[in-house]
Amino acid sequence: MRVAILSFAHVHAATYITLLRDRDDVDLITADPDAPPGDPDRGPALARRLGVPYTESWDEVFAQPLDAAVVTSENAHHRQLVERAAAAGAHVLCEKPLATTEADARAIIDACARAGVGLMTAYPVRFGSAFDALRRALHDGSLGRLLSVHGTNNGSNPARSRLWFGDRELAGGGAVMDHTVHIADLMDVLLDGEQAAEVYAQANSVLDADLGLDVETAGLVTIRYPGGTVAAVDCSWSHPKDHPTWGGLTLTCVGERAIVEFDAFPRLLGGFSTTVGRARWEPGGDDLDAAMLEAFLDAARTGRRPSPDGEEGLRSLRVVLAAYESLRTGQPVALPERHPSTT
Structure with missing residues (x-):
């Protein structure tokens, strides 16, 4: 199963990466193109430290076949990433809160429903x-x-x-x-x-x-x-x-x-x-x-x-x-x- 981690902005991103990286049934890809340049805890620096494949742009990520995606961006950016992941046919786990407005949350739900993919909110x-x-x-x-x-x-x-x-x-x-x-x-x-x-x-x-x-x-x-x-x-x-x-x-x-x-x-x-x-x-x-x-x-x-x-x-x-x-x-x-x- 190919799973994408979308953004390293959230503090839980590194934990999810580590857990998925160590699974035999997951082919993991990661991307954090919006990371501040040179941030040691974001982008390619974190990917290298955790030993996981890294993709440089969102377009490259969504051009690949995806089974699932984990959205760990800034809260206000959840909608755009979930919509792109759903359009790519990926089931989505979205970090909480689902969005920062009810309108964005509803758009997220509707996008996944239209694409026929599952949507899960991260409440562990x-x-x-x-x-x-x-x-x-x-x-x-x-x-x-x-x-x-x-x-x-x-x-x-x-x-x-x-x-x-x-x-x-x-x-x-x-x-x-x-x-x-x-x-x-x-x-x-x-x-x-x-x-x-x-x-x-x-x-x-x-x-x-x-x-x-x-x-x-x-x-x-x-x-x-x-x-x-x-x-x-x-x-x-x-x-x-x-x-x-x-x-x-x-x-x-x-x-x-x-x-x-x-x-x-x-x-x-x-x-x-x-x-x-x-x-x-x-x-x-x-x-x-x-x-x-x-x-x-x-x-x-x-x-x-x-x-x-x-x-x-x-x-x-x-x-x-x-x-x-x-x-x-x-x-x-x-x-x-x-x-x-x-x-």
Whole structure:
């Protein structure tokens, strides 16, 4: 199966490249022609370091027969790359958020539908065995009705290594855009696609103020669902640059019968490293990126509909866009009622 990595802009690109490079069933090609010249973490320099084939232009990439493509560009550039990949007949895995506007997200979904290719949104956390256990506990009635969820998705500021994350036009926003979508997607799973009814958000740029970014670096988002469930999301870039991990994601789920704590990236072993002079963190749990890529490749190979698909990616994006409207107005924002057939 020939798979293309389209752009190295996103911080997850190198991880996806490494995982796909080491698979016997993948013929990997990569391209990052929009990379800043001489950037050691982009373009041909990164391809050489990772030992993968590199293509100099988008036209060269799309002139080749492709089975699948992974889009890891700046958020605002997702649409143009997905549309070209779909037109080339490639099934698409698109990094989250699906787009920075609802119009672009809808165009992405429609382009893949017209081309008859699958579209998957990159939400790896839902592929973990721990989250599956949480989902099953809710759906089999063990927890009773889900009353509230407190979610955290905290991490280091990605704009330190990828400046575009701090550019509102390219990223669509800051920490609220970057991190709220993951929790919104998990809520989408737990509530069987029930779409949010109301969103309220607060945010500021106190963290990393010295970087002079054009986006918020900390946020709190409250999401109310029609069935009564309320989710509160801490979506801040609050990890200092010397933190032993890039980030983490947790959920505290309060049900009628029980409270469940979920940690997507649990610490297996902790301590202090004298070599680097800081705390050490050995991760536990599943390799979520590998599980997600396996699901994507299987869907591309078999032709089945991938999940999370574009519609699921659009639902989580709508929550974030409502959060930004709330930040603009200072008021809760009601989302229009939508039925599954009119998403």
